[in-house]
Amino acid sequence: MYKVIIVDDEAVVRIGLKNTIQWHEHGFELIGDYANGREAWDAIELDRPELVISDISMPFMDGLELAGLISAQYPYIKMIILTGFDEFEYAQQAIRLKISDFILKPITAQEIRQLLDRIKGEMDEEKQRREDLSRLNSQLEQSLPLLKERFLERLVAVGLGEAAIAERLTYFSLPPMPPPYLVMVVDIDDFGSRVFSSYEHDAEFLRFAAYDIFQETAAREQVLAFRTREERMVAIVYGENDESLLYERVFSLAEEIRYHIEKYLKFTVTVGIGRVCTNAEQLPASYKSALSVLDYRFLLGKNRVLSITDIEGKSSNVLPLSNDWDRKLAAAVKTGAIQEAYLLIESGVAELKRSMVPAEACLLQMQKVVLSLMNSIQELAIHEIDPAFGEQIKLMDILKFKTLDEVELWLKEVVRSVISTVTDNRNYLTNKQIHQAVKYIDTNYANEKMSLQDLCRHVLMSTSYFSLVFKQHTGETFIEYLTGTRVGKAKELLHNSTLKLYEIAEQVGYKDPNYFSIIFKKHTGMTPKDYRDKQIKGSGV
Template sequence: MYRVMIVDDEAVVRNGLKNTINWSEHGFELIGDYANGREAWDAVEMYRPELVISDISMPFMDGLELAGLISAQFPYIKMIILTGYDEFEYAQQAIRLKISDFILKPITAQEIRLLLDRIRAEMDEEKKRREDLSRLNSQLEQSLPLLKERFLERLVAVGLKESEVTERFAYFNLPPVSPLYVVMVVDIDDFGNRELHSYEHDSEFLRFAAFDIFQETLEEDHVLTFRTREERMVAIIFGQDNESLLYELVFSLAEEVRYHVEKYLSFTVTIGVGRASANVEQLPISYKSALSVLDYRFLLGKNRVLSIMDIEGKPTNVMPLSLEWDRKLATAVKTGAIQEAHQLIETGVAELKAALVPVEACMLQMQKVVLSLMNSIQELAIQQQEPSIEQQIKLMNVFRFKTLDEIEVWLKEVVSAVISTITDNRNYLTNMQIHRAVEYIDTNYANEKMSLQDLCRHVLMSTSYFSLVFKQHTGETFIEYLTGVRVAKAKELLHNSNLKLYEIAEQVGYKDPNYFSILFKKHSGITPKDYRDKQIKGSGA
């Protein structure tokens, strides 16, 4: 029997429905009738009926408001709305509230009986589906592999009591385990040169293929395999009472997995082998040590089998690279010594590897190097070419690399780019300084006392460096360029003015007219007087 209640503010309607319908004949038990939605809601909360038949227009709380509360808190309760309003908007609200039926008054007893039969048939079908044990068992069977994986993951990550392990092993039909135990963790390095754009080569397919090889290789009675939520592959190897023989077996299996993945899938994995455990409850110790040894891929490289036994006991130098190394790298970058900078990076990486410095300390050192490079750009680069905030953040993202070798390659690329930027900017600044020097000469050529020292102070350069770059940019020394400017100005005055020769000499920076004449002839091939006469004759002609 399904429980049903009636809600209507008209007593005649309630009494008519109660007395004209044989509720049990249609599979229902009438548990009450109520005059408004508020009373009905209290009863719904208390009795939880399967069906509510309600008027739409009532005091205190109408039928749609009642339907909204029921839909929100008891969505399994079906509801039929009775109304005398033939309004489309009511029908729309009824649909949104998932009301089973929306009936216009007046309604006959026969119509109510047919409606109840239809609703009961729907509820019977729903009940049948919910109670369909074969369907539930089928769903459970489909879920068992995932449930088993989550159980095994919990077993190694958190640990379980031996009694619970025995019970769960029986439930999942797992073979009984016995000491000693070792956990092996396999992590895909990357997918190499494979393209991940097509279905057959997408990452999920490749991970599935790797796990298939992993399971086939470790298909032994004394091995349990599963995948973690982080997409790592894990094996629990057990049943060997001699620790040395157990490790020998584990290393052999691990190397076989590594080899087969590389050979058949053309990408690589790194495998961490944890510490041996004497009982099941200590499996988390073995698992965590296998995970920790995977971190050493960062120092030792990809495509390896790494064991906690190989790492433990080795002296580790947790000190980062020296300040002297930082200073030398910064100097090499600022001076544009790219080969020296690359050699320093290689040396630094080799030192970090040899000392087995923890990953965190390595990352901190690499971030310091990146900050030093950014400071070099800010010190030497012109404002327009300083990296944007987004570029700086990208530059700092050293955590995207899995190995120190990858960071070494990346650092060399960054250093080369920084040196190129600094060189370009230095050339730009030098060009600007030479341009200022030329402007200064063109403006102050008449100053007899102009000297190289004055010019260098004006452009803020040393005399030796200025002389070198000035000759590179103009093809002349400072004196040659200044003399050329003065002679050119003198020619303009000789052609366009009636000034005396000694006056022209003084206006172009020479107090001694004779010295001016000698320089003019040396530069032009003729004396100032002959030049003027030639210009006058040319104009007359």
């Protein structure tokens, strides 16, 4: 509801307007009626109505004087003038005073109602515009910190001209930056051993806490601090005439930030310090060099302050590892030599660290190693790959690590898993081959000419390796197992058949009945004839 008052020295007009108009139906609340402009002005200052309907000709203060005061002090209050004088001079003054409408008396109730509806529509539109503007201003104020961060990020990532930099520094109420400049980038290594119930929420809280320490520490220096969209913390440091003093101040600031985050938040960050630049347009070069030095965390480890001045001139574009390093590692894996494989990994990683090869080259070398290991698995025709193992050995897994030490631990675990898988596969194949050998013996024991060589050709194994694993699996040599099988079959025939002894000997693989009797007695402690007689006697036949 909009508040409205009536001002007219004629009581009949005031009473008529009050009683004939249903004000609430038109969106207004009539809060008073007054006989002259002076009384109305006092009420206006007290109640601040949104609409004043006033006559022109009144004692003490006429309608135009009242309109002048309202226009000067409360320009948002709308005013409708009612007059019985059709004078052009009045109309001119009404326009100059921004009066909403100038109505000649007499006026009907219907005309008043239509007028009120129109005025309310105008007031609703103005209210909506004001609210929209207020909301936009509020949104702008809320967005200013983010807009400032995006400006600073663009300043270091892309670059801006001198005039644009000066203009935006003023817009965001940032201090002017005297040269030289240096960009420092702080990147969270990880969140330590924390186990998060809701990782994204907890991680965001810790990132905010780290940035709070970063800002608080940087606030004591001549620094512009902000966060990038990659959640890195960046500081543009300035305010030293001497470059060496600027480096010294940045190193001190970086070490303080690193120390406080580790001490109070219990996780670590790595800080990259770029090159000094002499004008603000060159800030992207300093930022790029700070990012590039962060890559050396991969070789040098986490929780460090690294400067481009310490790295320049030490890196090499030549890959230090020999071409057959991954081949040797694959060979050690195939043979199950896990300690030899571990030593190869350790020596390779140490060589990569000494060479200061860029992280991309190191990752490429490690991916070649993984490919070599995967080829080894295929060459060994492993019967079944555990899905979890398949996930573990994926090439892209390497990219998630931030240091070469982490890659070393991961690669050792991959090698351990591969060797375990190869060993399991070899055991599986060996068990399968031994099972085939036993089945072959059980089927062909009657063949007098069966030999170890025949059996090994059947199961595709060397005689020496077969003899070793056969005894491991059965507890007997090939001859012992074959003889035991033949004697067992002979027992069955002696007990269940009326075959003559020489016939039984022949059926279990012995052409010579005497040799059969010797072998049988050696295994059972009695001759075949005694064994049969004992079985017959025992059965009561």
